[in-house]
Amino acid sequence: MSARSEILQKIRSVLPPVVDTPASDYQGIEYPDPAAKFAEVLAGVGGQCVRVRTFAEAQAWLEAFEPYKSSGVRLSCVPGVGANSFDLAAVEDPHDLEHVEYVVLPGDVAVAENGAVWVTDAQVPQRVLYFLTQHLALVAPAGRVVSNMHQGYAAVPIGTTHFGAWLSGPSKTADIEQSLVIGAHGATSLVVFLVDEWDGSLA
Numbered sequence: 001m002s003a004r005s006e007i008l009q010k011i012r013s014v015l016p017p018v019v020d021t022p023a024s025d026y027q028g029i030e031y032p033d034p035a036a037k038f039a040e041v042l043a044g045v046g047g048q049c050v051r052v053r054t055f056a057e058a059q060a061w062l063e064a065f066e067p068y069k070s071s072g073v074r075l076s077c078v079p080g081v082g083a084n085s086f087d088l089a090a091v092e093d094p095h096d097l098e099h100v101e102y103v104v105l106p107g108d109v110a111v112a113e114n115g116a117v118w119v120t121d122a123q124v125p126q127r128v129l130y131f132l133t134q135h136l137a138l139v140a141p142a143g144r145v146v147s148n149m150h151q152g153y154a155a156v157p158i159g160t161t162h163f164g165a166w167l168s169g170p171s172k173t174a175d176i177e178q179s180l181v182i183g184a185h186g187a188t189s190l191v192v193f194l195v196d197e198w199d200g201s202l203a
Helices: 003-013 034-044 055-063 149-155
Strands: 048-052 074-076 102-106 116-120 135-141 164-167 172-176 179-182 189-195
Touching (some): 034 189, 055 135, 116 135, 116 149
Parallel strands (some): 048 189, 102 135, 135 189
């Protein structure tokens, strides 16, 4: 027996017994109006929630938004919202996206208690876009806003995409001289559009 095998065997011989995961009936906090609470919490962490009926309304709002108007390089993975300065499908190296200024990407489930939105790479060829852009807009179905993370995880299909993450607010840090810095290591602004007349499908 090798020294490695001997060591591993000794470790296995003193492992604690396997026990079942304890049951929990904790349901999490509930809000009478999850969408309103989501907007409140998102504003508290530096983001902005905009409730619209259609993609066209979201586009009209964007066209009047200064960070979008002043952005020279734009990309969108949500047809009908935002614009494309170049063909994203032709990009193979994520480093080529370093100059992107405004990106519009799809979101799935929004969580009221922490202002987070579940995002994946299902419709986004380069996942780095969620973090590399100067300004980010997420478009999510208004009908998929839940109160808490327990409901959030129950609503997302874990394991069906290569990448998934919860995003809440623009990038920020507050550990330097006790001063809050927005955009420290990611997007400097985040707008979340909650669209009433959309079920989340982009097919």
